[in-house]
Amino acid sequence: MEGLKEELKRNVSSSLLNSARSYYKVGLIEVFKSKTNDWRNFQPAIGNLSISVELLLKYLVAQKSIRYLYQNIPLEAQILLTDPNCLPGNHRPYYIDNIKWFSKKTIELQKAIELFNIYFPDKKNEFNSFFSSIPDIRNVCVHAAIPRFKKFELDRITYFTIKLFRYVGKIDKKAIVHLTKILEGKIVEFIDSYEETTIKIVKDKIKNAQSIAANRNFEKIYSTCEGWEEMLQICPVCNEEGICLGNTNPLFDDDGGTMLIFEASSFQCFSCKLELDSYEEMVFADMDIELPRDEGEEEDWVRQNEDYFMS
Numbered sequence: 001m002e003g004l005k006e007e008l009k010r011n012v013s014s015s016l017l018n019s020a021r022s023y024y025k026v027g028l029i030e031v032f033k034s035k036t037n038d039w040r041n042f043q044p045a046i047g048n049l050s051i052s053v054e055l056l057l058k059y060l061v062a063q064k065s066i067r068y069l070y071q072n073i074p075l076e077a078q079i080l081l082t083d084p085n086c087l088p089g090n091h092r093p094y095y096i097d098n099i100k101w102f103s104k105k106t107i108e109l110q111k112a113i114e115l116f117n118i119y120f121p122d123k124k125n126e127f128n129s130f131f132s133s134i135p136d137i138r139n140v141c142v143h144a145a146i147p148r149f150k151k152f153e154l155d156r157i158t159y160f161t162i163k164l165f166r167y168v169g170k171i172d173k174k175a176i177v178h179l180t181k182i183l184e185g186k187i188v189e190f191i192d193s194y195e196e197t198t199i200k201i202v203k204d205k206i207k208n209a210q211s212i213a214a215n216r217n218f219e220k221i222y223s224t225c226e227g228w229e230e231m232l233q234i235c236p237v238c239n240e241e242g243i244c245l246g247n248t249n250p251l252f253d254d255d256g257g258t259m260l261i262f263e264a265s266s267f268q269c270f271s272c273k274l275e276l277d278s279y280e281e282m283v284f285a286d287m288d289i290e291l292p293r294d295e296g297e298e299e300d301w302v303r304q305n306e307d308y309f310m311s
């Protein structure tokens with residue numbers, strides 16, 4: 001039955017990938033059309049891109065652990081997708097076509113995101129804010145009319161969708177999307193302009209903070225932090241401690257040891273008023289994104305997260 005599982009995996013993942021690519025191409029064409037028109041009629045653009053993200057993530061799930069692509073499937077089907085050799089090999093189960101043609105329900109986008117974060121923990125922080133907004137955007141796009149978005153938000157969705165497709169294409173050659181030269185050229189132009197805009201935003205914020213720090217009335221304000229979602233970091237402008245918001249995650253080494261890493265997604269200094277609102281802004285300001293937590297905190301973290309592992 002191993003062969004049957006592999007056949008399913010091949011069929012299902014290639015259907016998902018082909019659809020993801022089609023929505024991505026259509027989405028990009030619509031994006032550039034809508035952008036030249038001051039983002040008028042932007043909903044099909046964003047709708048197609050968010051669906052392409054969902055399908056691409058589901059493709060990764062199908063490739064890596066196909067069992068987790070489905071919810072509420074018969075027990076025997078679950079065994080076929082995990083331990084196919086436990087099943088007698090003399091019949092073709094009745095549910096195969098349902099699985100192959102997606103008559104059986106696949107997981108929600110949110111679950112596909114959780115699985116992506118498990119497969120690619122080093123990408124979790126980079127895509128964190130994108131992934132936290134994309135399920136809602138996708139739902140609104142396919143179910144209702146979207147209220148006016150800020151233009152920067154639409155650019156941001158496009159930017160991260162392109163980044164995700166590029167990343168998956170880099171780690172999995174099958175997933176490379178072949179686009180026309182014209183479209184490729186537009187993407188390069190778009191990425192450059194998006195990054196230039198973000199760098200300019202960060203430069204302006206730094207300049208503003210520098211003038212506050214240089215003022216003779218500059219006042220040091222001490223920051224404190226608590227819990228696993230806050231950590232202090234030296235401010236790149238005034239050298240006082242500011243506060244980072246983010247998440248603490250364990251890093252397991254081969255010897256069975258655990259190290260806690262704080263992954264920052266924003267920064268605020270109360271002294272010079274520097275505020276960096278996202279992972280990219282922190283990267284462009286040359287700040288540390290991953291900070292090791294103090295040794296000795298691991299026991300507390302494990303104790304507090306025990307319920308999570310046991311539930």
Ligand SMILES: [Zn+2]
Pocket residue numbers: 209235236237238239240242269270271272273274
């Ligand atoms: Zn500062």
